[in-house]
Amino acid sequence: MLSLFKFKGGVKPQTNKTQSVSEPIAVAPLPSRLFVPLHQSIGGTPQPLVQAGDRVLKGQLIGAADGWISSAVHAPTSGTVRAIAEHIAAHPSGLTTLSVEIEPDGKDEWIERTPIDYAKLPPERVRELLREAGVVGLGGAVFPTHGKLTASKTVPMDELVINGAECEPFITCDDVLMRERAEEVIRGVGIFRDLLQPKRVLIGIEDNKPEAVAALQTAVAKLNEKFEVIAVPTRYPAGGAKQLIRVLTGKEVPSSKRSTDLGVQCFNVATAYTAWRAVTHGEPVISRIVTLTGNVERPRNWEALIGTPLSEFVALGQPKADTNGYLMGGPMMGFEMPAMDAPLVKATNCIIAGSPTLFPPKAPEMPCIRCGECAKVCPHELQPFEMYWFSRAHNFGKTQEYHIFDCIECGCCSFVCPSRIPLVQYFRFAKSEIWAREKEKNAADQAKARFEWKTEREEREKAEKAEKLARAAAAQAAKKAAEAAAAAAAPAADSDATPAPATATAAGVAAQAPLPAATESATTTDAPVDADAAKKAAIAAAMERARAQRAAIQPKNTENLTLLQQKDIAAVDAVRQQAGIEPAPAAEAEEPKS
Amino acid sequence: MMDFSTPPYLLNNASVQRVMLQVLAALLPGVAAYVWIFGPIILVQLALATATALAAEAAMLKLREKPLAMFLSDGSAIVTAWLIALTFPPLSPWWLVVTGTLFAIVIAKHLYGGLGQNPFNPAMVAFAVCIVSFPALMSQWPSVGLQVSFADQARVVFGMMPRLDAISGATPLDTLKTALKLEEGTVSVTQLLADQTVYGFFAGRGWEWVTGGYLLGGIFLLWRGIISWHAPLSFIAGLTLLSGALWVWHPAQFANPFFHLFSGGAMLGAWFIVTDPVSGCTTMKGKLIFGFVAGALAYLIRVFGGYPDGVAFAVLLMNICVPLIDHYTQPAIFGMKDKS
Ligand code: SF4
Ligand code: SF4
Numbered sequence: 001m002l003s004l005f006k007f008k009g010g011v012k013p014q015t016n017k018t019q020s021v022s023e024p025i026a027v028a029p030l031p032s033r034l035f036v037p038l039h040q041s042i043g044g045t046p047q048p049l050v051q052a053g054d055r056v057l058k059g060q061l062i063g064a065a066d067g068w069i070s071s072a073v074h075a076p077t078s079g080t081v082r083a084i085a086e087h088i089a090a091h092p093s094g095l096t097t098l099s100v101e102i103e104p105d106g107k108d109e110w111i112e113r114t115p116i117d118y119a120k121l122p123p124e125r126v127r128e129l130l131r132e133a134g135v136v137g138l139g140g141a142v143f144p145t146h147g148k149l150t151a152s153k154t155v156p157m158d159e160l161v162i163n164g165a166e167c168e169p170f171i172t173c174d175d176v177l178m179r180e181r182a183e184e185v186i187r188g189v190g191i192f193r194d195l196l197q198p199k200r201v202l203i204g205i206e207d208n209k210p211e212a213v214a215a216l217q218t219a220v221a222k223l224n225e226k227f228e229v230i231a232v233p234t235r236y237p238a239g240g241a242k243q244l245i246r247v248l249t250g251k252e253v254p255s256s257k258r259s260t261d262l263g264v265q266c267f268n269v270a271t272a273y274t275a276w277r278a279v280t281h282g283e284p285v286i287s288r289i290v291t292l293t294g295n296v297e298r299p300r301n302w303e304a305l306i307g308t309p310l311s312e313f314v315a316l317g318q319p320k321a322d323t324n325g326y327l328m329g330g331p332m333m334g335f336e337m338p339a340m341d342a343p344l345v346k347a348t349n350c351i352i353a354g355s356p357t358l359f360p361p362k363a364p365e366m367p368c369i370r371c372g373e374c375a376k377v378c379p380h381e382l383q384p385f386e387m388y389w390f391s392r393a394h395n396f397g398k399t400q401e402y403h404i405f406d407c408i409e410c411g412c413c414s415f416v417c418p419s420r421i422p423l424v425q426y427f428r429f430a431k432s433e434i435w436a437r438e439k440e441k442n443a444a445d446q447a448k449a450r451f452e453w454k455t456e457r458e459e460r461e462k463a464e465k466a467e468k469l470a471r472a473a474a475a476q477a478a479k480k481a482a483e484a485a486a487a488a489a490a491p492a493a494d495s496d497a498t499p500a501p502a503t504a505t506a507a508g509v510a511a512q513a514p515l516p517a518a519t520e521s522a523t524t525t526d527a528p529v530d531a532d533a534a535k536k537a538a539i540a541a542a543m544e545r546a547r548a549q550r551a552a553i554q555p556k557n558t559e560n561l562t563l564l565q566q567k568d569i570a571a572v573d574a575v576r577q578q579a580g581i582e583p584a585p586a587a588e589a590e591e592p593k594s
Numbered sequence: 595m596m597d598f599s600t601p602p603y604l605l606n607n608a609s610v611q612r613v614m615l616q617v618l619a620a621l622l623p624g625v626a627a628y629v630w631i632f633g634p635i636i637l638v639q640l641a642l643a644t645a646t647a648l649a650a651e652a653a654m655l656k657l658r659e660k661p662l663a664m665f666l667s668d669g670s671a672i673v674t675a676w677l678i679a680l681t682f683p684p685l686s687p688w689w690l691v692v693t694g695t696l697f698a699i700v701i702a703k704h705l706y707g708g709l710g711q712n713p714f715n716p717a718m719v720a721f722a723v724c725i726v727s728f729p730a731l732m733s734q735w736p737s738v739g740l741q742v743s744f745a746d747q748a749r750v751v752f753g754m755m756p757r758l759d760a761i762s763g764a765t766p767l768d769t770l771k772t773a774l775k776l777e778e779g780t781v782s783v784t785q786l787l788a789d790q791t792v793y794g795f796f797a798g799r800g801w802e803w804v805t806g807g808y809l810l811g812g813i814f815l816l817w818r819g820i821i822s823w824h825a826p827l828s829f830i831a832g833l834t835l836l837s838g839a840l841w842v843w844h845p846a847q848f849a850n851p852f853f854h855l856f857s858g859g860a861m862l863g864a865w866f867i868v869t870d871p872v873s874g875c876t877t878m879k880g881k882l883i884f885g886f887v888a889g890a891l892a893y894l895i896r897v898f899g900g901y902p903d904g905v906a907f908a909v910l911l912m913n914i915c916v917p918l919i920d921h922y923t924q925p926a927i928f929g930m931k932d933k934s
Contacts, residue, residue: 007928008928011606013604013606014604169604242928242929246928252928252929252931253929254928254929254930255929257929327603331601331602331603331604332601332602332603332604333601333602334601334603335600335601354603359603359604362605363609364661364664366610366664366665366668366709366710367708367709367710367711368710369610369613369670369709369710369871369872370710370871370872370874370876371613371871372822372871372876373608375876376822379928380927380928380929381925381926381927381928382927382928383876383877383924383925385876386876402924403927406927406928406929409601411601411602414601414602414605415602415604415605415606416606416608417608418608418609418610418612418613419610419710420605420609422600424600424601424602425600428600
C-alpha cells in the first residue's frame with residue numbers, strides 16, 4: 001500500500017453529499033430550448049459553423065476549435081438553429097457570450113458515429129480526436145484535455161494522477177459516475193495512460209466515498225489494469241489538482257511550473273469517462289452529469305445536455321418555496337448563477353438551490369485581528385491576511401510579493417476567518433486589477449513606442465529634407481563652380497555630394513512608406529540608411545524587445561487563467577469601461593468573450 | 595437573488611466574539627484562584643475595568659463613527675480590561691485601574707485605529723504607563739496571610755480608608771529582589787525561599803495557584819485552537835533557559851526557574867499576552883522569536899531592572915520589532931520550499 005503525503009491547511013466543512021446520492025443518475029428530459037455557448041474551455045473561442053435556420057443533428061460540430069488550445073462545441077440534440085446571438089453566460093458577472101440557440105425537434109437524432117480503436121491510431125491523432133470531440137477538464141477548470149496529454153520531453157512521466165476526490169460539499173456527480181460507470185472511467189484512464197506512458201497510475205478518491213473506491217477497484221481488477229485506487233483523507237480541498245498530486249506523490253507543483261515538468265499529470269474522472277466515450281464511441285461532449293441539490297425536494301444527479309437553461313433544469317428537482325438563488329459549483333468555489341436562462345455548460349458540475357437557512361446571510365465584515373487562522377488553513381501556505389491588507393490598500397505590488405497569484409481561491413481562509421472578511425473577494429479584486437493595469441501598461445508601452453517611432457521618423461524626414469536642400473544647393477554651387485570651370489573646387493563638392501544618392505533613396509523609401517504609426521516594420525527596413533538612424537533603430541528595437549520581454553513575464557500566471565478568472569477580467573474591464581476609466585485595453589487577443 | 599455575493603458561501607461559525615469569549619473563559623481559573631487567595635476584591639477591580647473599557651470603547655466608536663453594537667459586543671475591550679485588572683494590584687485605588695483602562699482603550703487601541711490595528715498590547719501599555727507614573731501604588735500587593743474583610747478592602751480601594759502598610763507589601767518577586775539587595779551577600783536565595791509564609795511551595799505563596807490557573811487557561815486555549823504553542827512555549831523557554839543558566843551558575847544569588855515561571859506576570863504573559871494576535875508576530879518562526887526574546891527580556895528586566903516585573907516592558911519592546919521579525923520570517927509557500 002502506498003504511503004500518503006499530507007498537504008498543509010485545509011478545512012472540513014459539512015459535506016452535505018448524502019442527499020443527492022440515494023438515487024441513481026437519471027437522464028434529464030429534452031429542454032424546450034438550448035443555448036450552447038461557443039466558448040466553453042480555456043483558450044481560443046470557436047467560430048460558429050452553423051447559421052440560423054440550419055438543421056443540426058445530435059453531436060454535430062457547431063463550433064470548431066480555434067487554435068491548438070481550444071475545444072470544439074457540438075449540438076447537444078437534433079433540431080433547428082434559431083439564432084447565433086449573445087446570450088447570458090453561466091458566470092456571476094451577468095455578461096453575455098456568443099451562443100448557438102437550438103430548438104430541439106424531439107427526435108434526438110445522432111450524427112453518424114464511428115467507433116474507433118484508438119490503439120491503432122498514432123498518438124497525435126488521438127489528441128486531435130479529443131480536441132474535435134470537445135473533451136475538456138470536467139472538474140471545473142475546463143482546460144482542453146488534449147493539451148495536457150503530451151509528456152515533457154526532458155522529464156520522464158512518473159505518475160498519472162486521476163482525480164476522483166470531489167472534495168467540495170454538496171457535489172456528487174463524480175461519485176455517482178464512478179459508482180455507475182466505473183468501467184468506462186477506467187478505460188478512459190487507459191487512454192490517458194497510453195498517451196502519457198507514466199510509470200504509475202494513481203486514482204485518488206476521498207475516503208467518504210467507499211462505494212466509488214470499491215467500484216473502481218473492481219473495474220481495475222476486471223480490466224486487468226495496474227492502476228492504484230487510493231482512498232485519501234477527506235479534507236477540503238483534497239480535490240484540488242495540486243493538493244491531490246501532493247497527497248498521492250509528495251510532489252508540490254509550484255505555480256511557475258507545469259505539473260509535467262515534475263513528471264506528473266492530473267485528470268478528473270469525468271474527463272476520463274468522456275474521453276472514452278469520445279474516442280471509442282465517437283460521441284462528443286454534449287452532456288454531463290450535474291448534481292442538483294440543496295433546497296430542492298428531489299436532490300439527485302442528472303445527465304443533462306449542455307445548453308439546458310437553468311430554469312428548466314432546476315424544475316427537475318422541484319425547488320422549495322424559499323429558494324432564493326442558485327449556485328453553480330460547490331459552496332466553496334462556486335458562484336451564483338446570474339439569471340434563470342443562463343445555460344448549463346461543460347464546467348457545470350453542480351447546481352445548488354440556496355435558501356436563507358442553507359446559506360445564512362454573512363455577518364458584517366470586521367477588521368482583521370491578525371489571528372492567523374487564514375494562514376493556518378491555506379493549502380498553498382500563503383499569508384492571506386497580508387495579501388488582504390495590501391489588496392485593501394491597493395498596494396498590488398506587495399500582494400504579488402506575498403504570492404497572490406499562488407492563491408487558488410479555494411476559500412478556506414474566508415471559511416475560518418473570525419472577522420468574516422471575504423478574503424477571496426479581495427484577492428480576486430487584486431488579481432483582476434493587476435491584470436487590468438498590466439494590460440493598460442502594455443497598451444501605453446505600445447503607444448509610447450509608436451509615438452517614439454513617429455517623432456523619430458519626423459525628425460529624420462526633416463533632416464533628410466534639409467539635406468536634400470543642402471545637396472541641391474551644393475549641386476547648384478558645384479554646377480556654378482563647374483560653369484566657372486574652377487577644377488580645383490570640384491573634389492570638395494564631390495565629397496559633399498557623395499552621400500547624396502544614398503540620401504535620395506532613403507527619402508524615396510520614406511516617401512513610399514505609409515504614414516507613421518501605421519507600420520513599425522516598414523521603418524526598420526529604411527532605418528539603417530544613415531548611421532544615426534541605425535543607432536536609433538537599434539535602441540528602438542532593444543526597447544521593443546524589452547517591452548516584449550516584460551509582456552512575457554508580467555503579469556504572472558495569465559496563461560493559466562481559469563475560465564472564471566478570464567471572465568472576471570472581462571467583467572472588470574467592462575466595469576472600467578463603463579466608468580469611462582480607460583478605453584478598451586489593447587491586448588484584445590487575450591480578452592475572453594464569454 | 596440571494597443576499598450573498600461571493601464564495602465561499604459556506605462559513606464556519608467563528609467570530610471575533612467567540613474568540614474573545616473563549617479567552618475570557620480561559621481567564622476564569624486564574625480569577626477563581628485569585629478570589630480564593632486574595633478575596634473577592636479582585637472582582638470589584640474586574641468590574642471597574644470592564645465598565646470603564648466598555649464606556650471608553652463606546653465613546654471612541656461614536657467619535658470615530660463606527661458601528662457601535664458590532665464592535666461593543668466583540669468582547670475585545672473586555673479582554674483588555676480583564677488583563678489590566680489582573681495585572682494591577684488588587685488593592686490599588688479605583689482611579690488607578692480606571693486610568694489604566696482609559697489609556698489602553700482610548701490611546702493604545704483607538705488612536706491607533708481600533709480593533710486589529712494597535713501595534714502595542716493595550717493592557718501592557720496601561721501597565722507600563724501606570725507603573726512609571728505611580729510606581730508606589732503599582733508595587734503594593736496584599737500579603738497573603740493577612741485577614742482583611744472584604745468591606746475594608748473595598749474601603750481601601752475607594753479611598754474611604756487610609757492605605758495601611760500592614761495590609762499591603764511587595765510581591766514575592768519584589769520582596770526577593772529587595773531582600774537580596776538589602777542583605778547583599780548575607781543571605782542566599784535558598785534561605786529566603788524557604789520562608790513559606792512569603793514564598794509558598796514553589797513560587798510566591800498564593801501566587802503559585804493563581805499563575806497555575808492561568809496555565810490551565812492557556813492549555814484550554816491551546817486545545818481550542820485559539821492560540822498556537824509557539825509564542826507561549828518559547829516565552830517559557832526563554833525565561834527558563836536564562837533563569838536556569840544563572841541559577842545553575844550561582845544558586846545563592848539567583849532564584850530557580852520554577853520560581854520565576856510561577857511568579858509575577860510570567861504565566862499570564864505567556865498564555866494571554868504574548869499570544870495577543872494583533873500586536874504579536876504572525877509567522878510561526880516569528881512567534882518563536884517573539885516569545886523567546888520576550889521571555890528572556892522579561893527575566894532580565896525583573897531581575898536586574900528597577901521595576902518589580904518585566905513582562906510588560908519586554909512585550910512592548912518586542913511589539914516594536916514585530917514588523918521586522920515578520921518580514922524576515924515569511925515561510926516558504928507551497929511548491930517553493932527547496933528554492934534555497
Ligand atoms: S483569519 Fe481573518 S482575522 Fe484572522 S488573520 Fe486571517 S484575515 Fe485576519
Ligand atoms: S483562497 Fe487563496 S489564500 Fe485563501 S486559503 Fe485558498 S489558496 Fe489560500
